[in-house]
Amino acid sequence: MYRIAAIALLTLILFTTGCQKEEASNIHSPDAVQVPDSQEIYYISPQGNDLNNGTIQSPWKTLQHAADHATPGSTVYLREGVYHQKVKITRSGNSPGNPTLFSSYPQEKAIIDGEGLSVRGIEGLIEVENASYIAIQNLEIRNFTTTLRGQVPTGIYVHGAGEHIQILGNIVHSIANDAKPSGPDLRGRDAHGIAIYGTEHPQSLRDIIIKDNELYDLVLGSSESLAVNGNVDTFAILDNTIHDTDNIGIDLIGYEGTSEDDNYDQARNGIVRGNEIYNVSSNLNPSYGTPLPNDSNSAGGIYVDGGKNHIIDHNRVYRNDIGIEIASEHARRSTSNITLQDNLIFHNRLTGIAMGGYDEERGSTVDSTMMYNTLVQNDSLGTGNGQLFMQANTKNNTFKRNILVSGSSDVLIYNEYTSNSGNVFDHNVYYSPGPQDEALWVWKNNQYSGFKAYMKDSGNDAHSRYVNPDFIDEDNQNFSLTTDSPAEGYGYQGSR
Template identity: 50%
Template sequence: MSAYTSLIQANEATGAETIVEIPLLSASISTPAESSASPASPASNAGTSSPAAARADAKPYYYVAPGGSDTTGTGSKSSPWKTVQRAADAAMKTGGTVYLRGGVYSQQLKLAGTPGAAGSAARLTVASYPSETAVLDGKGLSVQDTGSLVELHNASRVTVRGLELRNYKTAASGSVPIGIYVHGSGAGVRLLDNKVHDIGNTSSPKGSDLAGRDAHGIAVYGTEAPASISDLTISGNEVCNLTLGSSEALVLNGNVEKFTVANNHVHDNDNIGIDVIGFEGTSPNAKYDQARDGAIAGNLVTGSTSVRNPSYGRKVPNGSYSAGGIYIDGGRDLIVERNRSESNDIGIEIASEHGGRSTSGIVVRSNLVVRNALTGIAMGGYDEERGSTTGSTITGNTVAYNDTLEWGTGQLYIQFDTRDNVIRNNIFAASGSNVLIDNEYTENTRNTIDHNLYFAPDKNAAVWIWKGKTYTGFAAYRKGSGNDADSLFADPQFVDANSDYRLKSGSPASASGTPDKILSAAPDLDGKPRGKSATGKPSRGAYE
């Protein structure tokens, strides 16, 4: 029995609802606290005409079942309603929990609140009944403009938990199908333990390859100002098998702040996995048009690739390898930590697509970034028309065997206009291309790169490209670039270079980094404290 199931069954017996908190991955991230509610016991209201009749001071339970009735049902456990919308409309007035019994619902749900009314909203949970799975199936449902299976508009204190959302697709250019769509403003939304899959736009628009072909699994758009979407938690979800066109599987865009995206499994999608965006005009006020002050932690992201995506592939003979597993595009003041990004096009990218605008204040720490096609970690604008990456820190990551295409983009890909960034205490292990850093642009100012460990299959052929100059061999690179005076070139001695990137005893990466307050403020990828060796030095890479 899962902790969630046992808690809910206990709650039903006692009439006390427990909010299930998501365990986060470091002390540096916190989830907004909630007070416990006290809903009525389902047993006590099972035969009543209305669940709210059980206790005047209780937040009730409401029930929905595929065989229920909106006309003769009462919403009780023994007499459920048929549609989730019927139950949710009732629960929006009182707060409480809507339980969907197991089965398939060819239905959509829309919850709308009042902008700026976050403090007064009652807590509402919509969830699968314990040990059962409720499926919202979009097959046959039309997609009008931006459509979704679950929509939260200006909603606050709403939890959506344990649902499966699937088969919501369109071939209509310009229509955007979404599994869960949160937009407007609001506070305290939680999207927990849902599975979102087989959502997509399969249109083939004429003209521009990118026009009108978009979809999302989970999308959060902060479209108000100054009121934001805040205190948001997206955790424990599986988001997969999506046909995204030019869009993203899990995206936060615009006026979104104070959020946690943690412990999700995002895999096998035809474009970007997790994306945090700014500067797209999503908020009506440019001052608030950046997703910010949040954490992306403990996620597993695999198989994000645009190589077979028609939105890109028609432009490039061999397809486009441009999908980031985790992409910060114009976001600011974010922590990206303890994620595993593997077998995507790009492992982690912190960049800005908008000229004159900067992605800034990003901390990328204790991540495992391995075997991605184009590169491991990328930063800066992808051409001279783009924006910049500034004031960010990349520390304590294991970045290994990326550039599987062996195109020479290496493990760290420093692109246009990077300024005042720090790159330290990382392990960079090259693929067969032997390229470790690829930096073709001279617009690279006041970046500090040191205390890293480098390794390549052929040490004599190891390559660093710095401000457009190619250096072969570690000594030549250090002398020519002025970087990495206290770095090492050595085999990191992984436990298993194919599957286990922890360090063997005696690894030169162990307890050999430079003391690092940013890195030591959170545990390593295994949850072990950092920088607690006898010397006070952390290990280089993602593992102590």
């Protein structure tokens, strides 16, 4: 069920890790960059001087001096301390196996602190522009903020074109735009934790790995915690933790004009695997309306907006407004060929999985597959959006081998659009903790009470079951199945 479009990325990860697993879904993510014994090493210290020679005894002072003067393919170690600096990296490393590495010195903590620094347009505390073979590792990046509309502070910002960029093991927090949004669309208030923007064409940003980072305490306005936008081809977002932000956790974006050529303006061929995303909500975000809380409930843990050919698997997504959304906000543009598999999605407020355009004038979700996911007591607001919320223009998608357990609304699937077509539902497990005849499905704007009525009249789920899946310890969020569970072979069951 994995698509050919992702083969290049899987090859990249296998090469990086030396993994020999037979199944694609068991591929492990890359370890930290290893420094070859022969590699040239430079040092920076808050007490250093850029007139020094950059040795451990005589370190430089600024990241920018190191970025401009270190030999390509060398390692730049930041000694412990706080650096009130920005840096723009424009010189490439040597090769995928010999990148230029910027890292905290082993067993020490280097902090890049943006307090008091100005923000000009979209700008990163650490920025990589039109460069290749760069690794950024084990840094704390914080306190880059503005109160000005139209300025976009970003923790790590990679843009232009290039290849083999690795962002590994960093902590990014307290990045904020606190401006008052303006206009009918409440625009002008934006920030990112990590942003990957492919702005060129036909050259893309490609072979990007974002792994083991933690992003939190982000004030994002209309933007996202971790965004991959525009002409970005072949990337992996692995084992990151994202929490306590006021907009989307991970967003894979197309058709926003990031790349001027529409043929390339689409994030594609990505893997989003093993991430934990929680406490993401737009309800205290004035870009979604005031007074606060605005009860917008619009921020997804993972969102694909116009992307294509992505694998999203083994993620744990909970206590967000929306768990995972695969949709398109752009008329006549589709999110397509998404494999959503082996995810655990629970206790999200509006719904577990949302798909399709949010009205008939938007884009579509097509040719996508959702299998082996477990969705438990989402729709925690009780508003009736259910565990799966099908919006407009969903076509030729497959939904199989999933477990759905309803929340207080008893709604399992909500689909009000009669125009949705070609979608296949079968071999799923459904359950509502209340009486069986109170379990609800809304299909093409018809409401069905009870599984038999839904199955008979909708034509869906001929081989599905209505049964308690019997989780090991639902109260403590252990949604593994007991050894004698009637849902064995369905839903999220860890690595396959």
